[in-house]
Amino acid sequence: MSLIKHLKDTEPFNHLPDHVYQEIRTGARLQKFPQGTFIFQQNDPPTGYLYVIKEGLVEITVMTPGGIDMVVDYRKEGSFFGGTPIFTGDPYTGGARTVKATECYLIPESILMKAEEESPELRDYFTRIVLSRVRQLYSEIVADHNRHAVTQMEAYPFKKRLSEIMESPVETCPPDEPVRRVARRLTDKKIGAMPVVGTDGTLLGIITERDLVSKVLATDGTDPSTMQALDVMSRNPQTMPPGTYMYEAMAYMTSHHLKHLPVVDRGELVGIVSLRDLMKYRSQKAMLLIGNIREEQTLEGLKAIHQEIVTVARTLLSETRSTPEVMEILSYIHHGIIKRVYELCLEEMKAEGKEPPAIRYCFLIMGSGGRREMLLAPDQDNGFIYENVPDERLPEVEAFFIPFADKIVQALSRVGYPLCKGKVMADNPSWRGRLKDWQARIKDWVNDPEPQKVRYSSIFFDFAPLAGDVQLAHDLRDIVHREIREFQAFLYHMMSLDLRYKVPVGFLGRFVVDKDGEHRGELSLKQGGSIYIVDCIRMFALERGLQAITTQARLKELVSLNVFAMETAEHIRAAFEALTFLRLRNEIALTDQGKRPSHFLDPYALTKTEQDLLKESFHAVSKLQDATKRHFARTPF
Template identity: 60%
Template structure:
């Protein structure tokens, strides 16, 4: 992409005349940067250039107290960075580090300042909009790490992106290379894997030390002189992008039983992450717990794993993680435990000769679980969606799913997820059904919004797939987002349900606490507070016909749509 074409699509340059772009083109130089180097660091003096990315990817970094460097933004082709100090004369408020080999156009300071004479909006853009945005962003990062006793702790690995831990460059070979050459290359480079690429440099396979041993060394029916990389490789390797998080990679690698994960950006291998890379970082309790979940063979194994969640929560909070991040990670762990419990119960059903019917089905989770906002003692809110099988098969389907559902909810309870007092669980026929059955129920909830149906809807609308065919959940979500925005009266009834409750504040400004029972003298932060914020944000989301998982993500989307301003959000 040419410099002029790039800048024409970007603020504040989009309204400038051709002769100014011609001057930029004439003065700019192209500089190549290798992967994983800092183009400049936070607090460095200005280099005198505006950087426009011609090809590649750059991370914008910020340092929290104690020297912890965190990735706060990404810039790719067509985007620019480093312009603010040209007009302010101040040091860089953040660093810029390449994710992979990157080419940049460097526009000199003097050209931009000459342009400023006729187009003062250049200075206004960089000094007002960009600077305030960046300073606010870094202020948030610093505030999150303000506890002096903990500032020397390395940033929690769950927050690290794969671009920060991956090994690069990646060793590659072509499909025709011999096994002997592959072994020599791996030995000389000191690597345990390499990628096989096609003529365009795109990865088409992976070879690990285990593949060499199993398919060459240990095999008696192989001609070791003629077997090639194409014969040995595992085709279509599992991969992730560099902006994904470490905890995602950890779970992904465990789920697929792999120890080497290529990192791919736009069909180009930019790095590789091994299980050893993941495990060498400190604060491994949460990741190890997820690993233990994957390895659990019995319900009792999961009981032992579930008992560790309190310790993990303490670890997360001691490492200066925000409450929102801690909550999402805990939800990820809870989902992993519930999913593994489902697999164990399903396997047990099969061993008893109870074969699942040949239909698509999905176990979904609702409420705080569906929003990824689970804390330490969540109860159960779950259901089943089936594909639209004919009525004649109902008896056959029930013969499997009724006992399966009973076993499932009691297994969940044994692991540590209490039965729902409102019976919002798969063993209640109300929470099982075909896709068309669910569509009928939702239509009825909306058409006749009685208090109990409104209560059901507030739990249900935060649903997400947990196991099985997730496309069934997506089909149902599409139906909800088509149906609800057209029925404002239903949204009014949802609002009215919340308005019946008063904030727990008395006439003199004191908290109104429980008058009796086991919680006498106490205040429920959920039932008397946060539940109404969650409900309010959900109603706005449904009205707009959008989807986002967590309440915070929903607020972000509502700001983008100008439904709420940033201050209100």
């Protein structure tokens, strides 16, 4: 990587005068850091350098109030870190630790301070206050919740990534190493597997004790003295990147019956983990919810797992961590349960003598499930898509999928996923069909955007494949983007419908609550706030044809496209996290009281600080609504 070329293409260095680039070229020095080294730690005084990664991988860590060292970000080749303390003089707010051997350019503070005299935006970039009032209040409340949490369970698998527990450096061998030597090294090193790598460091395969037994000792006619690693290795082994959470690796290795998993970063082997390593940190409750879902054979068993999700949620919320991350973990569990329900229903259909037709098809999950933003009690939003079979084959196709869809919907209801009140489910003919049937539906929604169709599209546009042929879902996504490009006015109609409603805060700053009915004296955190963030960000994402599905990922891409300024995005992100935190905490409390989880709460039952947080969050939502309205308005309001 050329340092100067990279800086010229990177904010905030892309507007520096040429002579400053020359001073950086002359004054910067290279330094190598071994794997697992802290370049600096949280609360250390400034080192006096800005670090730009030439080669390697660095994880940014923070220490939670509970004393947990948590990885919050990764910096790869070309990324920089450690700049803010140069201009503020404050200690580092997080640590920087190498995941693998890393080489950095170190740009001295003196050069940056001199550059700042000619380019004040340099200081502004590093010192501007990104943390909004929402973020400050949210951080206080989360920390207070953490201090008062009394129920804990082993949640280590939900906190740590593979980079933090993997074995590294890895004991490897070349493809031409004699098998007997490989076996001797496995015994001497007391390890159960050895990756096979090429001369360029590329992972070619892996040799396990099982490979040696099945391919050498138990095979007639083999001569171990003539065999090489290449002859016995399992080719193209499954791998995961170092940023993978332990719970994901546990679930994956358990369901695929893997005992060893190489950790690969951009094609390079950086570590290896064994199932035994992961099981050291096993949480029985967590593994019940994740690792055993794949093995569960009954709907009653899946229902029991579903009922335990609240325990995981309670634990995750008792830690200082981001609520989007909690949603992703909960969604991962929900997806596993729903997919297992699908599989059990398919097995039941086959047992009844009803084989699926010989076509490509895909089971879709939509709404919060598609966005991976599920909390405790999401309802059903699902559908089916098939390949474009001829009309004469439709009776055959529907003869299978009508009872299959009915079976899935009813099974999910039994497990704990309520029926969708709007009937957005696969047993509704409107939510299954061929690719061209879906295309016709989407075209109708987009070109005739009456209110109900816009509501349907809001749920549908967040679809994601859960089982079957994922390419059909990708093709469907392309159709969505194409139709919206051809009729951009649809986004105006979507905005007009969605933004008719305002956040539930009155002119004098009092909360607007329901006056009667089941939720008298309460307001909805979802319908009054978070749904507007989801919808507004989705509109901008659709306009730009983004593939990202989660609200946070969409927001990040919109910042990179300069649709939102970084400060604006942080304000939105903080409001989204705060509303989700309050909603999830409320759902847990209701569940503990034996009630059904709900997004409705009495705002005046909150503390003064929590009320302030809620008002500030609603204010941020209102500003986003205004910005969305201005952007998509095609005619005067």
